[in-house]
Amino acid sequence: MSPTADVRAQILEANRQAAAALRQRFAETHTLVVNLISSPGAGKTTLLEATLERLAGRFRTGVLVGDIATERDAERIRRLGLPAYQILTGGACHLDARQIEEAWAKAGFGALDILFIENVGNLICPTSYDLGEDFKVVLLSLTEGDDKPFKYPAIFSRAELALLTKMDLLPLVTFDVAAVEQQIRTLNPTGTIIPVSAKTGQGMELWCRTLEQRWQAKRG
Amino acid sequence: MHETGIALEILRMSERIVQQQGGGRILRARVAVGELSAVEPDLLRYAWEAVVAGTPAEGARLEVEFFPARQRCPQCGPVERRPGSWVPLCLGCGAPLTVEGGAELDLLQVEFEPQGEAG
Numbered sequence: 001m002s003p004t005a006d007v008r009a010q011i012l013e014a015n016r017q018a019a020a021a022l023r024q025r026f027a028e029t030h031t032l033v034v035n036l037i038s039s040p041g042a043g044k045t046t047l048l049e050a051t052l053e054r055l056a057g058r059f060r061t062g063v064l065v066g067d068i069a070t071e072r073d074a075e076r077i078r079r080l081g082l083p084a085y086q087i088l089t090g091g092a093c094h095l096d097a098r099q100i101e102e103a104w105a106k107a108g109f110g111a112l113d114i115l116f117i118e119n120v121g122n123l124i125c126p127t128s129y130d131l132g133e134d135f136k137v138v139l140l141s142l143t144e145g146d147d148k149p150f151k152y153p154a155i156f157s158r159a160e161l162a163l164l165t166k167m168d169l170l171p172l173v174t175f176d177v178a179a180v181e182q183q184i185r186t187l188n189p190t191g192t193i194i195p196v197s198a199k200t201g202q203g204m205e206l207w208c209r210t211l212e213q214r215w216q217a218k219r220g
Numbered sequence: 221m222h223e224t225g226i227a228l229e230i231l232r233m234s235e236r237i238v239q240q241q242g243g244g245r246i247l248r249a250r251v252a253v254g255e256l257s258a259v260e261p262d263l264l265r266y267a268w269e270a271v272v273a274g275t276p277a278e279g280a281r282l283e284v285e286f287f288p289a290r291q292r293c294p295q296c297g298p299v300e301r302r303p304g305s306w307v308p309l310c311l312g313c314g315a316p317l318t319v320e321g322g323a324e325l326d327l328l329q330v331e332f333e334p335q336g337e338a339g
Contacts, residue, residue, distance in 0.1 A: 002247055004331045005237050011229050011251065011325050093222055125222035127258035128325065150306055154258035157289075157319055186308045189316050 015129055018097035022104075022132025032114045032215040035131050037155055038139035040121030043165040043198060045073045047139065048116060050198035052082050054208045055114065059215070062109035065118040066095040073118065083109050094125035097132055113215055123148070127155040134214060135160040142166045142175045149183035157187040163207065167197040226259060226325070227267035231277060234330045244333035246277040254287040254324035255303050261286055289322025 010016055026033050036044050045065070052061055063084040065073040068091055077084035085107035087099055100117065109115070117133060119126040127136075138159035140148055143166060149156040156162065162184050164177065181193050192210065196203035234249045249268075253259050261284040268282040291299040293310035299317055301307050310317055 002331050003241065003243060003334055004329055005241050005243075006329050007233070007237060007327045009233065009327050011226055011233065011327055013233070014229070092225075124258050128222060128226070153289075153306070154256045157256050157322075182308055183306070185316065186306050187319060189318055 012128060012130075015097050018101055019130035019132040022097055022100060026115070026132060026134075027218075029111055030215075030219045031112045032211070032218050033117065033131070033133040034114065034211070035117045035119060035126075035133035035136045036139065037119045037123070037126045037136055037159065038121060038141070038165075039123045039144060042121070042139040042141040042144065044118050044121070044139055045076055046198045047163065047165060047196065048118060049076060049080060050201075050204055051116075051208060051211075052077065052080055054204060055211070056080075056082065059113040059212075060111065061114045061116065062107065062112045063116045063118060064095075064100060064103050064107065066099070066120045068092070068120060083107070085109075089120055093120055093122045094129050095119050095131060096129045100131050114211060123152045123155055127158060134218065137161045137163060139163045139165050140180065142169045142173050146174075146176045146180045147183075149180060149187055153187050156184050159188070160191055161210065162188075162191060162193045163203075164193065164195040165198070167195045167202050168200045221263065223259060223263040223267040224271065227264060227271045227282075230268065230282070230327055231271050231275070233327050234277070237330050238332040241332070244335040246272075246280045246330060246332050248281045248283060248329075248331040249327065250283040250285065250329040252285050252287055252324040252326040252328055254322040255289045256319075256322035257325040259325060285328065287322060287324045290320045291317040292320060293317055 038044050063077045066087045066089055068089055071086045074084040074086035085103055087103045117131055136159040138155050184193055194203045194207050230249055234246050238246055253261050265282055272278050272280050288303040291301055291307055293315055296310055296312040299307050
């Protein structure tokens with residue numbers, strides 16, 4: 001009989017510790033940290049552009065954006081005259097807390113009210129990695145189909161906020177909003193769902209007000 | 221597909237534990253994977269085979285214990301469900317259900333050869 005050691009430790013313990021250190025730092029500076037997760041093309045960057053324009057002048061914001069390749073997304077944010085830093089993952093399908101630590105140090109944002117982390121476009125892998133955020137936001141665009149919450153239950157059960165994006169396409173696509181909301185509520189009974197369109201502005205006020213309320217709550 | 225990174229973490233943790241115990245080669249690692257952990261047990265097993273290959277742990281087994289999420293009615297108690305299928309509302313009283321557990325992603329146990337490098 002070979003010896004065994006009983007462990008009971010989180011496999012992602014190193015990431016958890018890095019995330020806890022980030023959470024502590026951002027608690028001290030009262031910086032609200034939002035981790036945006038969706039499949040590629042659900043509209044994370046477009047949502048951010050519309051969100052940042054609404055928050056500009058009232059909140060100091062910064063964006064850390066993860067992609068496998070290209071600086072495109074950070075450039076889009078910087079074009080608005082707002083700070084953004086691109087994290088290139090070189091093939092990795094998610095961001096982890098140590099990448100955030102490093103990117104934060106390099107970005108040189110200074111004091112922020114709200115830090116947005118735009119994760120790599122992927123509905124699965126980013127779910128497992130705590131980035132020290134206050135909450136995760138999952139985006140589901142109307143063109144992805146209305147069966148996705150039950151197909152990807154992990155992220156929908158963990159994201160405090162679900163945004164149904166590209167609502168302006170509703171007349172053009174078959175998408176049962178009520179059925180999707182029911183699926184999300186089943187997985188996450190205490191979560192909030194906001195249908196939005198960055199194009200028409202639908203839901204944007206409620207989304208930005210939610211951010212503002214969360215920021216105020218963190219400020220104490 | 222982040223299972224490779226996770227398998228690598230399991231190997232690193234297991235190596236550290238065996239080293240602390242003064243043991244030798246890793247023979248088996250047992251992990252808990254929850255239904256809502258965003259990790260696929262089969263992919264994790266394949267990834268494990270790939271990450272231990274060429275290391276002293278080559279050939280070590282990975283045992284995956286699957287933990288389903290549980291749904292519960294605040295009034296009527298636990299609701300029966302199969303993994304992968306979700307009950308929208310309590311079949312008895314129609315109340316919204318809560319979801320518990322299923323987030324597990326833990327190393328549970330490591331088995332190893334008794335002789336370490338020093339032994």
